[in-house]
Amino acid sequence: MNTPPRQPLLQIQGLKKSYRKRPVLKGINLNIFAGETIIIMGPSGCGKSTLVRCINRLTEPDDGHIIFDGVEVTSLPFAQLSGLRRRIGFVFQQFNLIRRLNVLENVTFALRIYGQEKAEAEDRAMQALARVGLKERALNFPAELSGGEQQRVGIARALALEPQLMLWDEPTAALDPILVSEVIEIMEELVRQKETTMLVxxxxxxxxxxxxxxxxxxxxxxxVEEGPPDVVLSTPQSEIAKKYKKLLQT
Ligand SMILES: Nc1ncnc2c1ncn2[C@@H]1O[C@H](COP(=O)(O)OP(=O)(O)O)[C@@H](O)[C@H]1O
Ligand SMILES: [Mg+2]
Incomplete structure (x- = not known):
């Protein structure tokens, strides 16, 4: 007997977005299956942030469909967006921590909004902080942390939601080169654990x-191109992929 074809966790079909009539996304089609780690690369300004922000409607798409776990995101009424965002973690380039809240409060904030009891939210937050090695910094404020530590708080905040999908928008781009590796190490560990689908x-x-x-x-x-890394980085077809291949060799 044939097994039924697996449904993608996320389907993006014909996604378009313009800013002041200037097209930024010109028809993106992409399927992502549960457990996959998908990495998006491309030059600054090519529409990467716009694409990932459309997935949880931080940016409103103009046209096309986004279907997440069988639900048409593009037509969800505004009131139902928080339910969607609870299932999709987002890690921002600029961390987006709330400066007047301490680390623990930053991580529990969304959980509390989504209705979790304080004790349970703190328990989950501490577990998430432990995973990024910051349990001891729970009572510090963002300004007391390094950039790498702030981003690890941003990761813990997303992890605490136990999301089905995690979106990462250039999570290391605002960090000193020396601090990049501590964030990359955590990301690689999360990929190894394979408990969530990642779009980075x-x-x-x-x-x-x-x-x-x-x-x-x-x-x-x-x-312009997609495929497994060993294929696209060894025999790139597009100009963009060729440039990234060169970066890998330097
Ligand atoms: N809110 C906005 N208003 C107007 N233009 C925007 C806005 N956000 C992004 N853009 C423009 O859209 C293009 C794509 O932006 P973006 O998705 O941020 O690219 P990337 O993340 O690949 O650098 C850029 O030219 C950018 O200037
Ligand atoms: Mg961007």
Whole structure:
């Protein structure tokens, strides 16, 4: 007997977005299956952030469909967006921590909004902080942490939701080169554990070659190439993929 075809966790079909009539996403099609780690690479301004932000409607798409776990995200009424965002963790380039809240409060904030009891939320937050090695810093404020530590709090905040999908928008791009590796190490550990599906925008080509199931190359609002890292980084077809291959060799 044939097994039924596996449904993707996330389907993106014909996604379009323009800013002031200037097209930024020109029809993106992408399927992501549960457990996959997908890495998006491409030059600055090509639409990567716009794409990942459309997935949980931080940015409103103009056209096309986004279907997450069988639910049409693009037509969800505003009131139902928080339910969606509880299942999709987001790690921002600029960390986006709340400066007047301590680390623990930053991590519990969303859990509390989504209705979790204080004690349970703190328990989950401490577990998430332990996973990023920051349990001892729970009562510190963001300004008392290094950039790498702040981003690890950002990761813990997303992990505490126990999301089905984690979106990462250039999580190491705002960090000193010396601090990049501490964040990359945590990301690689999360990929190894395979408990959540990951969609990561990054220029870290070494990380991409080790962690990705597939790399998606974007340029000027379209996907120009995609495939497993050992294929696209050894025999790249597009100009963009060729540039990343060169980076890997330097
Ligand atoms: N809110 C916005 N208003 C107007 N233009 C925007 C906005 N956000 C992004 N853009 C433009 O859209 C293009 C794609 O941006 P973005 O998705 O951030 O690219 P990337 O993340 O690949 O660097 C860029 O030219 C950027 O200037
Ligand atoms: Mg961006």
């Amino acid at each position: 925008v990054t220029h870290e080509v070494g990380f991409a070659s080790r962690a990705a199931d597939r790399i998606i190359f974007m340029d000027h609002g379209i996907i």
